[in-house]
Amino acid sequence: MEHKAYWALKFLNFDAGLSREKRKLQLLELEEMRLNAYESSRLYKQKVKAYHDKKLLKKDFQPGQQILRFNSRLKLFPGKLKSKWSGPFTIKEVKPYGSVELMDPQSTTPERSWTVNGKRLKLYHGGNIERLTTILHLQDP
Incomplete structure (x- = not known):
């Protein structure tokens, strides 16, 4: 064993x-x-x-160019077929670190401008863009 x-x-x-x-x-x-x-x-x-x-494409914007702005705000009644790009807007000034000051050429108030991030913009090459407008009629109960 x-x-x-x-x-x-x-x-x-x-x-x-x-x-x-x-x-x-x-x-x-x-x-x-x-x-x-x-x-x-x-x-x-x-x-x-x-x-x-x-x-990645480098975006070099110049003052006077026409651009479109990406509209990412929360919408109560989103339209599936509406464009998420609004504009065209005109570049008033390109600031350092990618921010861009825009002005609306269709605005009734003179020199209305605001600053946005350049990553939310793209060049406008012409054509019709349907602006995102939502009209809510509110009534008192």
């Missing part, structure tokens, strides 16, 4: 030194795989960011 137990122990490798070294190697391999995964993830993120940055 002892003979069979000896072979079973040898087969299962109950040598403490050998099993310790084998476990250390497995842990090192696992750590190396984890570091490789982090590195490949970092490289992938860099490539995707470079691709998207390459696709």
